[in-house]
Amino acid sequence: MNIFNLIKIAYKSLMRNKMRAFLTMLGIVIGISSVITMVGVGESSQASINNQVSQMGTNLIMVQRARMRERGVSTGRDNVQSLKVKDVDLLANNTKYISAVSPVFNANAQIINGNYNWQGSVMGGNTDLMGIRNFELATGSNFTDDDIKKYAKVALIGHTIVEELFDENVDPIGKTIRVGNMPVKVIGTLKPKGENQMGDDQDDILLMPYTTVQKRILGIDFVHMIMASAVSEDVAENAVAEIEAILRASHKIQDGAADDFEVRTQAEMLEMMSSISGMMTTLLTAIAAISLIVGGIGIMNIMYVTVTERTKEIGLRMSIGAHNSSILLQFLCESVILSLIGGLLGIVLGLLMSYLLSVIQGMPYIVSTSAVILSFVVCAATGIFFGWYPAKKAASLDPINALRYE
Amino acid sequence: MSQAILQIENLRRVFQVGVEQVHALKGVSFSVNKGEFVSIMGSSGSGKSTLLNILGCLDTPTSGEYLIDGVSVKERSKNDLADIRNRKIGFVFQSYNLLARTTALENVELPLIYNSSVSSRERRERAKHALEMVGLTDRMFHTPNQLSGGQQQRVAIARAIVNDPVIILADEATGNLDTKTSYEIMSLFQELNEKGKTIAFVTHEPDISAFTSRIIMLRDGHIISDKTNEPLSAMLEIQKFKTSEIIPNS
Numbered sequence: 001m002n003i004f005n006l007i008k009i010a011y012k013s014l015m016r017n018k019m020r021a022f023l024t025m026l027g028i029v030i031g032i033s034s035v036i037t038m039v040g041v042g043e044s045s046q047a048s049i050n051n052q053v054s055q056m057g058t059n060l061i062m063v064q065r066a067r068m069r070e071r072g073v074s075t076g077r078d079n080v081q082s083l084k085v086k087d088v089d090l091l092a093n094n095t096k097y098i099s100a101v102s103p104v105f106n107a108n109a110q111i112i113n114g115n116y117n118w119q120g121s122v123m124g125g126n127t128d129l130m131g132i133r134n135f136e137l138a139t140g141s142n143f144t145d146d147d148i149k150k151y152a153k154v155a156l157i158g159h160t161i162v163e164e165l166f167d168e169n170v171d172p173i174g175k176t177i178r179v180g181n182m183p184v185k186v187i188g189t190l191k192p193k194g195e196n197q198m199g200d201d202q203d204d205i206l207l208m209p210y211t212t213v214q215k216r217i218l219g220i221d222f223v224h225m226i227m228a229s230a231v232s233e234d235v236a237e238n239a240v241a242e243i244e245a246i247l248r249a250s251h252k253i254q255d256g257a258a259d260d261f262e263v264r265t266q267a268e269m270l271e272m273m274s275s276i277s278g279m280m281t282t283l284l285t286a287i288a289a290i291s292l293i294v295g296g297i298g299i300m301n302i303m304y305v306t307v308t309e310r311t312k313e314i315g316l317r318m319s320i321g322a323h324n325s326s327i328l329l330q331f332l333c334e335s336v337i338l339s340l341i342g343g344l345l346g347i348v349l350g351l352l353m354s355y356l357l358s359v360i361q362g363m364p365y366i367v368s369t370s371a372v373i374l375s376f377v378v379c380a381a382t383g384i385f386f387g388w389y390p391a392k393k394a395a396s397l398d399p400i401n402a403l404r405y406e
Numbered sequence: 407m408s409q410a411i412l413q414i415e416n417l418r419r420v421f422q423v424g425v426e427q428v429h430a431l432k433g434v435s436f437s438v439n440k441g442e443f444v445s446i447m448g449s450s451g452s453g454k455s456t457l458l459n460i461l462g463c464l465d466t467p468t469s470g471e472y473l474i475d476g477v478s479v480k481e482r483s484k485n486d487l488a489d490i491r492n493r494k495i496g497f498v499f500q501s502y503n504l505l506a507r508t509t510a511l512e513n514v515e516l517p518l519i520y521n522s523s524v525s526s527r528e529r530r531e532r533a534k535h536a537l538e539m540v541g542l543t544d545r546m547f548h549t550p551n552q553l554s555g556g557q558q559q560r561v562a563i564a565r566a567i568v569n570d571p572v573i574i575l576a577d578e579a580t581g582n583l584d585t586k587t588s589y590e591i592m593s594l595f596q597e598l599n600e601k602g603k604t605i606a607f608v609t610h611e612p613d614i615s616a617f618t619s620r621i622i623m624l625r626d627g628h629i630i631s632d633k634t635n636e637p638l639s640a641m642l643e644i645q646k647f648k649t650s651e652i653i654p655n656s
Contacts, residue, residue: 005519005526016507316503319464320517320565321492323485399464403499 006326010333013310021338024302027295028342028382029349032375034288036350037357039371042281044354044363046274051364053270055193055202057133059233060266061098063087063226063243066259081222082251082260085214088126088226090250097239100128101228105213105220111206112178113165120161122179122206124213125227130156130190132229135207140173140188148209151216153184159192159203179206182216236265295342296382303335303390314394315402328395335387336380343379347372410473411572411604412438412461417470419456430456432627433470438573438606443599443637445607445615448624455577457624458608462495462575463487475572492520496566500578502558504550504565510537511546514564521569536564540594556587563594567603574598576607580614586647592617593640 014021065080088103095101105124110117123129130142135156143154157165157172166172172186193202214220230239240263247261307314314327351367358365419431430453438444448454459465460472463479466487472479475494479487491497496517504513514533518524524532537546540560550558559579566574576595580588596617599605607618615621616638623631 002522009519012508012512312503313505316499316505317516317520318488319462319491319497321488321520321569323488323520325485326520400459403464403503 006329006333007337009330010337013306013330014334014337017306020302024299025338025342025345027298028292028339028379029295029346031288031292031295032343032346032379033350033353034291035285035378036347036368036371036375037353038281038284038288039368040350040354040366041357041361041363042277042285043366043368043371044358045277045281045361047366048363049273049277050270053266053273055134056269057227057229057266059230059236060132061228061230061236061239061243062264063228063247064262064264065222065224066262080260081220083223083226084221085210085223087247087250088223090246091226091228091243094246095239095242097231097235097242098228099231100132101226102126102129102132103210103214103223104129104225104227105210105218106224107213107217109180109206109217111161111165113175116165118161118164120164120204120206122208122213122217124208124210124217126210128229129207129210129227132227135193135205136191138189138191139171140186142188143209148211151211152209153182153212153216154187154208155179155184156188156190156207157186158190158205158207160201161204161206162189179208180217184208230265233267236267240265292378292382296339296386299335299338299383300386300390303331303387304393306334307331307390307394310394311397311402311405314397315399315405318397318399319403324395327397328391331391331394332384332387335391336383339379339383339386340376343376343382346379347375350375409440410437411440411442411475412436412606413471413473414461415471417457417460417467417472419453419460419465420468429627431460431467434624434627434629435470436622436629436632438604440572440604441599441602442620443595443605443607443618444620444622445609445618446622446624447609447612447615449610451626452624453627454608454610454624458575458577458606461573461606462497463490488520492517493569494572496569496571496574498559498562498566498574498576498579500581502550502555502562502582504558504561506551507549509547509549510542510553510561510564513550513561514568516565517569532568533564536568537561539567539598540564554587555583556590559583559587559591560594563591563598567598573604573606576605578609579607580609580611586644588614589617589640589643589647593644596637596640 063083065077065082067077068075068080085103088101091098091101102125107122108119109122111120126148127142127145137156140156142156143152147154162172165177172189175186176183177186178184190203190205190207195201228239228243230236243263244259248259251260253259317327355365414437415435417431417434418429421428421430434457446454446457456465460467463474466479474490477490479490482490505516511530511533514536515529518529518532534546537543540563542557542560542564545553545557550561553561580591583591592614595605595607607615609615616635617640619635619637621633621635622629
């Protein structure tokens with residue numbers, strides 16, 4: 001007896017009880033669609049985190065001053081002055097795995113243009129900082145090394161500051177604004193980046209040569225932070241090791257003594273941010289998987305009922321020459337068809353739901369091929385697993401008793 | 407001498423019921439030749455069901471020899487027995503046992519589905535031919551609930567002959583039908599018998615066995631009589647019905 005006949009027989013038997021077949025299938029449809037939806041939502045929130053972290057910079061490595069402890073009390077890093085501009089020069093000249101490096105100074109300042117004013121964040125860096133932080137110019141041009149040498153009073157401003165300080169249709173380029181009491185010329189504007197994962201506005205930024213921020217605004221001789229780009233994601237770890245070695249040597253830290261700085265990579269930040277969303281996804285997927293198991297038990301239940309109900313048919317098939325294996329396969333086929341069709345519907349429904357959710361949440365829509373393939377395999381396995389016992393029961397019936405069954 | 411289809415030699419069947427042993431068949435011997443129309447008679451408990459199960463290869467004897475079409479069924483596997491049932495035996499049951507919501511044609515095709523040497527086209531042709539033989543050409547695509555009892559039994563008979571068996575085993579095949587329809591079914595069996603089919607018919611009704619050419623009587627697991635019979639023509643009996651019926655212009 002060939003497989004085609006088998007499928008045909010199983011299909012016809014199912015069609016004799018359309019409503020029941022549909023309801024049985026529904027369990028699988030709900031199970032699979034919720035698994036697909038949950039995995040889809042998980043993946044798209046993961047992707048949106050990835051997106052935002054990579055927006056922070058290209059293979060970004062951040063070197064911060066270490067937090068201090070005094071008599072067991074953490075006093076933060078405000079009083080630590082361990083990073084200097086010469087460290088930046090050392091890193092720029094002595095590393096293989098770093099493509100760009102910049103000192104970073106942060107300040108908050110009142111930014112004023114005529115009647116408009118805005119408390120905004122000011123960032124100082126060298127000419128590479130824009131590349132490291134993935135900022136792109138919208139209009140105008142970046143400052144130059146010459147500007148850095150001259151502590152030039154020039155600035156690139158982010159979208160939020162443009163909106164706060166300038167009327168619409170006014171080109172900010174060439175205008176002079178005040179940062180605190182210092183007049184500064186706007187030489188460029190940055191393309192908007194939106195909010196990051198923590199809800200911070202990345203467009204509320206005024207970028208200036210670091211010398212200007214360091215000497216004219218802050219008046220300090222240390223560096224707040226060093227930002228660097230690794231050559232590629234793969235060598236990020238090597239770059240970190242390199243940075244640590246150079247800085248330890250430069251700061252003359254003894255072997256075994258603690259660093260006076262901290263190095264973090266983008267991957268670490270990513271990991272931190274994804275851990276919570278990953279946990280939620282796992283939890284929700286687990287709940288969805290339970291509903292799939294319940295659906296499978298539904299199939300098993302109905303198959304048992306079917307076998308009992310069709311005892312006479314089984315007896316007849318045996319009496320006209322069906323092997324036990326044919327009976328087994330027929331019933332197995334029925335449960336597999338139920339679960340596969342249910343699975344297909346579930347996959348379609350799940351993809352649709354995760355699409356809708358991602359649209360509502362404003363996250364990227366990702367079709368997880370692995371989840372789709374896995375669900376399909378799980379469906380077939382569910383059909384076989386939960387169909388096996390009822391089918392076995394059918395095949396082990398005694399034809400004489402089965403024929404007499406009323 | 408004509409060819410023996412069934413040969414039974416000192417057949418015994420013992421059932422174990424709890425601690426007791428029940429001897430359903432206590433040494434039965436007979437043979438059925440090709441072209442015979444045999445009825446096996448007996449009251450309930452006589453062992454005729456057990457005998458039929460063994461003849462139908464649904465059950466195996468405790469001892470004794472049973473050859474069907476020259477093949478011994480002793481110590482055969484379940485699958486071998488299933489193949490013998492599929493190729494050599496046609497069953498007709500009292501309650502028809504048709505698949506519900508399945509057309510007559512598909513019901514008749516059923517035994518051939520389990521025979522991998524028959525293509526689906528051949529299967530359809532043979533099923534159509536079998537339905538023609540039982541006079542149901544115009545009911546091929548009707549489902550059992552659209553057919554009368556007599557028509558359903560005809561479909562069942564078509565299903566029994568579609569695999570061209572060496573013997574048709576009928577188990578109280580007229581038990582669920584009224585007298586007139588029973589006679590029509592017996593007429594069909596007689597017709598098939600005239601075309602060369604060998605038929606074994608289990609019944610407890612003497613007026614049904616009167617249509618067969620040989621009557622074997624069983625009682626308490628023994629054959630108490632085995633004699634040839636001059637069969638009544640079922641066709642003539644039906645005509646008698648028609649004349650005695652007082653239904654004008656029916």
